[in-house]
Amino acid sequence: MRLPDSFLDDLRSRLSLSHVVGKKVVWDMRKTNQARGDWWAPCPFHQEKSASFHVLDDKGYYYCFGCQAKGNVFKFVQETENVSFIEAVEILAREAGMPMPARDPKAAERSDRRTELAKVTEEATRWFRLQLSTGAASDARAYLDRRGLNAATLDTFEIGFAPKTSDALLTALEGKGISWDLIEGAGLALTDDDGRRRDRFINRIIFPIRDPRGRVIGFGGRAMNPNSPAKYLNSPETELFDKGANLYNLRSARAAAGKGAPLVVAEGYMDVITLHQAGFESCVAPLGTAVTERQLQMMWKVTPEPLIALDGDAAGQKAGLRVADLALPLIAAGQSLRFAILPEGMDPDDLIRAKGRGAMQSVLDGARPMLSLLWSRETEDKVFDSPERRAMLDQSLRALLGKIADSSLRRHYGQEVARLRADLFGLPRDAPMAPLPDPVPDMPPDPGPPPEDAPRAYVQKAPARRPWVPKGQFRGRASLPQPAATATRASPLAQGTLSPDTLLEQVGLAGLVLHPGLIDDFAEALEGMTWSRDDHERIAGALLRLPDGLDRPGAFEELSRSLGEETLDYLLAQPQIRISPVARPGADQEHARPCIHDAFTRLAARRGADRERVEAMEDFADGADEAMTWRLAQATQRKEAARKTAQQNEGTSEDGDAADKDYLQGLLDTRVWEKSRNK
Structure with missing residues (x-):
């Protein structure tokens, strides 16, 4: 089966070589220059520790200075997957979301036609270039001179001229034996309503358009007549353009x-x-x-x-x-x-x-x-001098954040939006910004509409929200977007404090560092979690990037290489980790699983309850009433339901699960995260 050149070109344009190769290698970021598309890694074709495998994205080419392997994206897939060329193209087409061309006997014929059309556009380019030096193009040259373009620039961009004669190009091309069908197919001529054939570009400065392969695929024309209905005119859509x-x-x-x-x-x-x-x-x-x-x-x-x-x-x-x-x-x-x-x-x-x-x-x-x-x-x-206007801004910002598909990036955008909003309204940097929550694991379903016996105020239309400065226990929740400066100030190295959410995060992350075989089971939680600290987010990302099948020593070595030993040492040296069930001597995956699960579930329950309380306080900021009390009670019930659901779904032994729950609850009950005011 012969594949059209246009299909292969399109496939190359959609998938960079580094993207394809990156699935098989670990890039050496010390040698790599990502901005230039210059990538280095240990070679996937022979055993080595140094990074001698070189990928150049702009050229679509790879070369190994060790074993001399070389080729393009298709050759790479052929060699690494042990498949034929057609099979390699099929693999890449699935990756790019492109359907393979039908096994059409006329495909080669169409490919040949595009080749012929490209020859016609090249011939037209040369003809337009020649016309720029004629007497008919004096006004065009004067215009280009006024625009400050020198001769070298005119040559580099192959700028030409289409004269006023309506069929000058058509006559020239037909004089070279080029058929009307190809001239029309290249978008260079058309048929008027009266049936007369004429050039598409008349009395215009011409800019040839080349594709990444260097073929002229179309033209742009700038009108010399100031009364022309179109100042700029492009080639129509064609088989090339x-x-x-x-x-x-x-x-x-x-x-x-x-x-x-x-x-x-x-x-x-x-x-x-x-x-x-x-x-x-x-x-x-x-x-x-x-x-x-x-x-x-x-x-x-x-x-x-x-x-x-x-x-x-x-x-x-x-x-x-x-x-x-x-x-x-x-x-x-x-x-x-x-x-x-x-x-x-x-x-x-x-x-x-x-x-x-x-x-x-x-x-x-x-x-x-x-x-x-x-x-x-x-x-x-815009003026935000009323609760209604501020609520409208919050609504717009939530819609804006909701468009971002990448959860990690959405979280960082949320932090920056929260900072900008606080500055705009003159609020503390840790004031909540009506957050767009990330997915959280094992959250019980929303309780739905209130029961018939709920307070009347709740079922009535809630008043418009207005910005609210949180106090006491509602300040600085980890589930709300936080600016980077706030995260730095909250560091235990800076203040000697740990929040309850941070404790639970450390237990879950330490459990997965020590038991990497459980990472797949908690991948969804790692991806969807809103982390309270930047180093926790980095650890979660590194865990998700670990190769499958690593044992504890192998995983620790890989994590130390990507994160630094001090990051892991600090995490595992925490007192609550040293006494945790996940770190006890002889603890295996089955011992660690319920503790990790319970830690992430408690985080989900705490943050879900926090969001519910914050929204209730915003909706009823004018004062406490029965409606607010009912909503806060619902939040508490959802938190407890999450814990019960976790125990029912896990299916672990009651004794082991109870011990893990007692351990985690003990961390929270002893309030070890609070800094003593008497010191």
Whole structure:
């Protein structure tokens, strides 16, 4: 079966080589330069401890300096999975979510047609280039000269000209024996309503568009007639050209980004060309449409954090927000966007010609994180002088956080939003921000609507929420988003204190460090937990990344390598861990399982109850009444139900389970986390 070149190209564009190889190796981050797509690891094809296996994402190529293994993404899958080329393509297609081409005898014919169309576009490119030097293009040359483009830039971007004659290109191509079918199929000519054939581009400056393989797949044309209904005109969708799946100048930008240059995303052709001439060679632009999801993925394959250069007007701001909204569900650790806001009324071309390269560099250096742009949209030019308006902001922020698919990133966004909200309202940094809770393990179902005998105030419509400054036991719950500074101040090294949630987290994590065979059983809890401390989050992440089948010594060695021995030593040296059932001499997985399970279940119950209490206090902030009492009672009942459910579901021995429960309850009852006020 012959696979179309276009299908293989599309597959390469969707899956980076480092992503595929990363499933088989452990990257050496000391040698790796992720921003440049330059990756190193011990070779998967021979036994070694040093990192001699080299992957270059921009070239889609790997090479081992030890055993000389080399190839592309298809060769790698063939060698590591011991499969044929077609089977390797099928594996990668499933990974990318792409259906395999049907076993169509005409597939080769279609592939050949695309090859012929590419020859036609190359011929047209040469013809357009020649026209720029003719007398008919004098106005076009003068325009390009006014825009400050030099001869080297014109050659680099192969800028050409389409004359005023309506069928000049058509006549030239047919004179070379090229059929009308191919000329039309390449998007270079069309048939008018009266049946007359003519060129698509007339009296326009022409910008050829090349794909990552270097083929000319389409053209953009800038009108010389100021009265033209379309200032810029692009090729139509063809067998070669898909506007939403390509970026202008991507091939050149990818090479420059591989040398360390940041990827700049501008609005149009002239912006890219001016940026490139000014020394910003890693720059691209969408092709006459809004940025698409496919284009975002292409940008992220070049660099983890592209810079979106926004024109300094209302339209530019709106375009940036559309990109941010599109990207929000797709962002992940190390994969986001930054936004460079230009002075009002200027685009990159205007700024560079008016103030020079340094002014543009300053704008790029001051690029804002994506959250900053989104926060400005939610708060700028708005007044929050009433509980209703503040509640509306909270609702918008919850919806914003809910779009983020990555749970860890959503948690960090929640912490930053909580900080910004506290600053906006003049509240303490640890005030709750109507949190978007992460999934928690083994939570009993919501009690549902209140019973008929519930207080009347509860079943009536609740008053609008307003921001509430928590006091006493409601301050600083770990289930609420916390800013990084708060987490630092809460460190036991800084204050000598441990919260009850922190104690339970340490018991669960220590149990999995000492009994790595149980990690799969608690993977959901590790992924969904809101950790009270950054080091706990790092330990949880390292546990999830451990290879399957490691025994305790092997797991400890791997964790020490990724976390540092001091992190594990500190965790396991805690007094509550040394006396825990998970660390007792002779304790095996079956002894440790119920204790770990109970620790995570108690965390879930505590945090669920905390959220219920916080919401009740917010809803009835005007004073205690029967409704609030009923809701708080429900929270307490749910907490107790969670503990009972855990015991029933675990199926362990009553004696062992009771001992574990007594141990954990003892930690909480003795209130060892509280700092004595008498000292």
